[in-house]
Every structure is written in structure tokens, then in C-alpha cells.
Amino acid sequence: HVSSKMLLFIILVLPTAFAAPDTPYRLRVEYQENPIAIDEPMPRFSWALAHSDRGQAQTAYRIVVYSSNASSPLTPGKSIWDSSKVASNKSTNIEYGGSSSGGGALEPNTRYHWTVQYWDRQGVASPQSEMANFHYGISDWGDSVWLDGEKGNQLRIEFDATGHVVAAAHAYVLGLGYYQMRLNGERVGNHVLGPFTTFERRLLYDAHDVTDLVRDGPNAVGITLGHGWFAQPSVKVGGRSLRFLMIIQFTDGKSMTVASSADWMQIAGPVVQDDIYVGETYDSRQATPGWDMPGYHNTGWAKATVLGTAPTGTPSAHNMPSVQKVNTFSALNITEPAPGVFVFDFGQNVAGFCTLHLDQSGPAGSNLTILHAEMMREDGFVQHRYGNSPELTVYIFDGSSNPVDFEPYFTYYGFRFVQVTGFPGTPDHDSLQSHFTHSAVDEESSIVFSDDHDILNGAQHITRFASLSNYISIPTDCPQRERRGWLGDAQLSAEFTIHNFDMASSYSKFIRDIRDTQLLVFNQTGGKGEVPDCVPWYHHG
Secondary structure, three states, X not given: OOOHHHHHXXXXXXXXXXXXXXXXXXXXXXXXXOOOOEOOOOOEEEEEOOEOOOOOOOOEEEXXXXXXXXXXXXXXXXXXEEOOOEXXXXXXXXXXXXXXXXXXXXXXXXXXXXXXXXXXXXXXEOOOOOOEEEEEOOOOOOOOOOEEHXXXXXXXXXXXXXXXXXXXXXXXXXXXXXXEEEEOOEEEOOOOOXXXXXXXXXXXXXXXXXXXXXXXXXXXXXXXXXXXXXXOOOOOOXXXXXXXXXXXXXXXXXXXXEEOOOOOEEEOOOEEEEEOOOEEEEEHHHOOOOOOOOOOXXXXXXXXXXXXXXXXXXXXXXXXXXXXXXXXXXXXXXXXXXXXXXXXXXXXXXXXXXXXXXXXXXXXXXXXXXXXXXXXXXXXXXXXXXXXXXXXXXXXXXXXXXXXXXXXXXXXXXXXXXXXXOOOOOOOOOOEEEEEEEEOOOEOOOOOOOXXXXXXXXXXXXHHHHHHHOEEOEEOXXXXXXXXXXXXXXXXXXXXXXXXXXXXXXXXXXXXXXXXXXXXXXXXXXXXXXXXXXXXXXXXX
């Protein structure tokens, strides 16, 4: 007869003793999922573990990296590095081990693919993970030159890919301070605004996979430039400028490049004023419909001006989540404290901006003005106290019968309320929407207290929104006034932020910012080497 102890052993132990590990998941390279551009010559790999048994652990792993298929650059080719089975419990920051002598040196503008598997305590191997990838960026910008965006903030070029089937196409963009790119009438990328760095030492470029947008035939690229931080008066490292390189690979093995050059055309576009603090003015009478499409007539445009003195910072890949529109809010209430003055309450304080929707334009030359604020006065008007930061969006109508769908290109505000004047008619809840805008970090955990802890849940909600509102490329002190990277604020908020969000790549970038700032100040102060209390440091916070 089987004893009760033996029966318990059979029930509890034997079924789990032979359970196989689950497939590794959450594969990351340099803390990112399938990054579009990295420039680390020895990138680091990470993954998460899963197992149906309790008390399990990784005892070994194997990583295999594949190059791209020669005739299909976005699909896996041959293996270029196989770590073999490595006895280790590490599953984060495993450095790439390929070498140039072994044919494993990473090549620019190349997609790589990789998989991983691991072994548990019993030596049982997991299934191979799904294939992940990373794209190695560029260090050689070829024939591209810097173009002067102060001579005109809209730039365009046409190129012809007739007779070719596109296998892969990637655009690399250094748009200072901010930029938006369009290709054949389509917006490229989902980013808004852009990075803030110590520009004298480092310039961050974006990479875009535009394979699906390049056509067999004529094509057109359009870039709009904004001042951002690079050309903001309190920083003013330089003026608006552009460096651009697109590499197109065809299925027949041939390739072509499209590079910023004196052949580009430029004009002063409808964004007639933009500033981080002041806001933005858009004159729709200066809009250029069709400018981002091939066959556009360049009437009134001039040849692009090559920048006389190039920016000094080293181009580096933008290896952190871009700033994006993450949440959208509709107005809870719309009031009219005075005739023609409308106040929208979106119910949530955020960093971001509003989208304006109208069925048709107002009278030609008339202005619609949006004033942003965090509070409302007792008389029903918004309360705005920041003299250095007017936080205004101004839209100038063209008088057409066309519908209006507009949002600022190159600024953001800290607000819950907006006060609108110059609205043609009476607005409704669809007229304006508020967009919560921040570096699009992943949520790491969702902390919720039980129902009888409303105060704690409210504090958690407020703190999460405050933390994200103060991460626009760098951790800032506030989203409406200074908007700078004070290290005291960053230090105090770091623990909460790490508990709630995946900050690995963002904080890696910021630590590099601190180092860049230290080296810049070191050179400026004759070798003292101190770390300033604000990063990036431009004379003040």
C-alpha cells in the first residue's frame, strides 16, 4: 500500500519535476523592443523568464544573432553569432559577442534578428523565443550636408525610384531643434517635439523605416523645422537646421540614397512662430497644400541654403522612447464667462497641447487664440501667472470653406483649462481635445489600493500624471514654467518613477546627458569638472 506521505509526494512533486520552461519573452536590445536604430558596437541583450514551476531559475542560455537576407533586407539571413550554451543565471545586459574577425561585426543600416533560449534548474531547455530584431544605425552621413532652416522652415526634395521594387528604406533625420517629416503625403513617425541634450557634445538622430511609403516612381520628402531647445533663446546653440539621409535598397541588389543638399527647396511655411515657452502661431494663409507630394510646383520656393558652420555635437542614435501623444481627453465642461470667451475644462492636468476641429475656417486673417492654464479663477476666466511662459496657441484663418484640423507642431503646455477667443460661432465638445504628451515609457506596474483607500489611490493617480508630465525627453521640474532638468527634482522622483514605469533606456540617456554636461562645463570653467545642478546646463535652469 502507498503511504499518505508517498502519495502526497507523487501529487505535489512529480508533476512539476518534469515541467519544461516556458518560452522567453520581452526580448530587449539596449533596453528597447525591436529598436529601429542603435549605435552601440556591442549591444546588450535582455529577456524575461517564465516557468510553470515555483522556485525555478535560469542556469544557462543561448543567443543566436542572424544577419539580414541579401535579397530581402528585413528578413533573417545567416547566423553571424552563436553564443552556444553559456552557464549563467544572467538574463539582462548580455553583451553581443560577434567579432570582425569572425564575420560578426555589425554593419551600418542593417537589420539584425535574434533569438534566445534558456535552461532551468533541472537542465531542461526552453523553446526558442520568437525572433526579435534590432536595426544598426549609421555613423557615416555620406554626401548629406547641413541645411539652414532659418532661411525657410519648410524644405522639400523629389526623387525618382521608377523601375525598382523597394526591399527596404530607412530615413535618418537630424532636425534641429524639432522636426516633422512627410513622405508622399504621409506623416512619418509618431513622435512629437524631440530630444533635449547638451547639443555642443551630442545630437540625437531619429531613424524611420519608410519601406512601405517609397513608391516605384516619383517620390517627395518634406521636412518642417521648429526651434525646439536647440534654437530657443535661453539655449540658442544654433538656428533651425537639417541633416537628412535616406537609404533605399531594392530587390535587385541595387540601392540609392536621398541626402540633404543644395538641390533641396525651402520656403517660410505656415508655422510663423514657435517657442517652447511662448507657444506657437500658425498662419493657414501660408499653407502649401501638396508640398509633400511629387509633381508639386515650387512657385515661390528658393534653393536651400547650406549651413555655413555645422553643429559640433556628435550624431548619436535616439535610444529612448520618443515623445508621443499618449492619452486624449475631451472637455468635461465648456463655459462662457464673457461673450465670445469660452473656457474648456478637460478634468485632468497634463503636459501637452490641444487639437482644434472646425467644419470650416473663420474669416480670413482673423485669429483664434487658445490660452492654457492649470487653474480657473472665481470669475470663470483661467488663471495664468507665468510671465516667461505665455502658453498661447494662435491659429490664423484663411477664410476658406475647408474644415480645420490643427494641433501645434513644436511646443507644449502644462494645463487643465484652456480659454478660447476668436472662435467662429459656438464650440462644442468636439471642437477641442486635450492630448497628454510625454516620453512614451512603458508602464512597469499598476499600483492600486483597495476601495477604502481613496486618498492613496488619488495620490497615486496624481503622482503618475505629474511624473509623466515632467518627462519630455528629460526629467523636468514643471511642464509649464521652467521645464528644465533640475537634478534635485530628478533625484526625488526617481524611485517612484522606476516603480511605475520602464525607465531603463530613458535614465540611461539622462545619465549620459549628465556626463556630457559635466564635460562641457569642465571645458568652459577651465577644468573644475563639477556636475551642475541642472542638466542640460545652459547658464541657468
